Amino acid sequence: MRSDDMSSTTIDLFANADVQQPAKTERIGEQSFVLRGFALPWTDRLLPALERVLRAAPFRQMVTPGGFTMSVGLSSCGTLGWTTDRCGYRYTRIDPLTGQPWPDMPAVFLELAQAAALEAGFSDFMPDSCLINHYVPGARMSLHQDKNERSYSAPIVSVSLGLPAMFLFGGHVRSDKSQRVPLFHGDIVVWGGVDRLRYHGILPLKDGVHPQLGAQRINFTFRTAD
Numbered sequence: 001m002r003s004d005d006m007s008s009t010t011i012d013l014f015a016n017a018d019v020q021q022p023a024k025t026e027r028i029g030e031q032s033f034v035l036r037g038f039a040l041p042w043t044d045r046l047l048p049a050l051e052r053v054l055r056a057a058p059f060r061q062m063v064t065p066g067g068f069t070m071s072v073g074l075s076s077c078g079t080l081g082w083t084t085d086r087c088g089y090r091y092t093r094i095d096p097l098t099g100q101p102w103p104d105m106p107a108v109f110l111e112l113a114q115a116a117a118l119e120a121g122f123s124d125f126m127p128d129s130c131l132i133n134h135y136v137p138g139a140r141m142s143l144h145q146d147k148n149e150r151s152y153s154a155p156i157v158s159v160s161l162g163l164p165a166m167f168l169f170g171g172h173v174r175s176d177k178s179q180r181v182p183l184f185h186g187d188i189v190v191w192g193g194v195d196r197l198r199y200h201g202i203l204p205l206k207d208g209v210h211p212q213l214g215a216q217r218i219n220f221t222f223r224t225a226d
Contacts, residue, residue: 024036024037025119025120028169028179028181028189028191029169029191029195029198030193030194030195031120031121031155031191031192031193031194031195031196032169032189032190032191032192032195032198033119033120033121033189033190033191034181034183034187034188034189035116035119035120035187035188035189035190036184036186036187037184037186037187038115038116038119038186038187038188039112039116039159039160039161039186039187039188040185040186042108042111042112043161043186045108046108046109046112046159046161047161049106049108049109050106050132050218052103052106053075053077053103053106053132054075054132056098056100056103057075057076057077057081057095057097057098057102057103058075058097059073059074059075059132059134060073060074060075060097061073061074062074062083062084062085063084063085063086064084064089065084065085065086065087065088065089067086070084071135071138071139071140072133072134072135072139072140072141073133073134073135074131074132074133074134075131075132075134076095076102076129076130076131076132077102077103077104077105077106077109077130077132078102078104078105078127078128078129078130079093079102079105079128079129079225079226080092080093080102080128080129080225080226081093081095081102081129081131082129082131082148082223082225083096089148090148091129091148091149091225091226105127105128105130109130109220109222110127112159112188113125113127113130113157113159113220113222114126116157116159116188116190117155117157117190117192119190120155120190120192122154122155122190122192122193125154125155125157125222125224126154126224127154127157127222127223127224128223128224128225128226129222129223129224129225130220130221130222130223131220131221131223132218132219132220132221133218133219133220133221134216134217134218135162135163135165135202135205135216135217135218135219136205136215136216137163137204137205137206137207137208137215138204138205139204139205140201140202140203140204140205141201141202142201143168143170143174143178143199143200143201144199144200144201145197145198145199145200146196146197146221146223147197148225149223149224149225149226150225150226151224152196152197153224154192154223154224155190155191155192155193155196156189156190156191156192156196156221156222156223157188157189157190157220157221157222158188158189158190158219158220158221158222159187159188159219159220159221159222160183160184160185160186160187160188160189160217160218160219161185161186161213161217161218161219161220162185162210162212162213162214162216162217162218163185163205163206163208163209163210163213163215163216163217164182164183164184164185164206164208164217165182165183165202165203165205165217165219166180166181166182166183166202166203167180167181167182167183167189167200167201167202168180168181168199168200168201168202168203169181169189169191169198169199169200170198170199170200170201171198171199172197172198172199173199174199176199178199178200178201180203185210185212185213202219205217
């Protein structure tokens, strides 16, 4: 899909998964890991499921409490969806764009999230929310903590598809120095435990064309919100 197709509610012409390579785990914190290529065997099931979710809950540009329009398009699936507007950051059971409940989380999404969490040492992960982020070249995500969840006992599982991105993984204070971790199609970052509230973000996405997804990056962030 071209970058100017972002308003479309579907993702077109997804091909089969990349040629699979053995997954490799990299530790980036005491309880934080990058699972290289872990999602590749799942992509031929993930992408059609994503297309179905986006038909019901298309990407949209949300506004922060400070009035800033985010450069990243967002959608959600699961029992709870993450939203932001001038009233604040929060989870809702109803999509404010459609007035309908957020789409159910596809079974393949849940299976992948639980498998990745287990690979990183977190058993019994039961996410009830999947935030779906859509990046085009130039889009970014500033340093932030995931802290709208009721409990911080569950990890965060973040799946990267499409164009490569530079992931910033900081400390527990915004001013702490951040690691720069390149992420590629099929990589998954998992962090939790003592690292659960570490700041993180994405540098502006560079121009490029992924052979399967085109000029975009898709990110799934699985969380236990309630």
